[in-house]
Amino acid sequence: MDLALILLLGVAGFAIILILNNIFIVRNSECMVIERLGTYNRTLQSGIQITVPFIEKPRPIIMLRNLKFVETPRIDLREAVLDFPGQSVITKDNVTVTINGVLYFRIMDPVRAVYEVENIIQAVEVLAKTSLRAEIGRMELDSIFESREEINERLRLVLDDAGNGWGIKVVRVELLDIAPPVDVEEAMRKQMTAERQRRATVTEAEGEKQAAIARAQGEREAAILSAQGEKEAAILRAQGQRKAIEEVLSSGDGRLSSDTVIGYLLGREYLQTLPNIAKEGDRIFLPIETSNVLGSVGAIQELLSGKKF
Structure with missing residues (x-):
């Protein structure tokens, strides 16, 4: 084999290797920023892409892969998760708390992400930490x-506004854990216990109040019913007495007058009341008019001894 053939084969092999090194297969949700002689030329989308050897080359970007910063020409357009570890933050009421959270973001403009910031991941992380300190520093511990949801939304708005210049979109921010000092946490636990006891006491008192109201209403209704019954009984007694008077007067005996009959009825009621009066003491003093009443009762008894009503 002569020297010319060897050179030809060498050149052909070099050309094939060179072409293969400038053929890129861009996957879905990825892109590549291509520079021509050091100047931005175009952005390669998904599919098979070819660049011009020695003139064009992809611009690398620093991405976070497996918790490590990696320089790669392939820009991932999917939503990424950035976990910023716990950090000490001082609240408005001078309480030091440890807060950690996660940040979800997506690269929307690959050109800005490459040229506007040196390390996009580190820049987002530092911005998230400083924004968190500023936001927590304006609030008291209890608030x-x-x-928490309001803090997440305010942080998202602040980070998204700053990230627009870097070509990123902050989707959401989540505070995972808020850890106060041990003594403050113990005081908060005691406060929560006292609050639960207070609510239980209030609930118990409210129940007793409702029960007392129900009992009072029941007693009131019972008293009303009792008074109503006594009223109806008195009416019936009065009607009976009236009927008795009418029957006696209608008997035709001229010796009976209305005054005599009324005296009889009053005397009878008087005699029925005497046992109750006697219960209050050993001695009973009766007025002089009592003999008149008892006399009316005796007279009526003699007159009516032979009559039937």
């Missing part, structure tokens, strides 16, 4: 626990 932090009560307003």
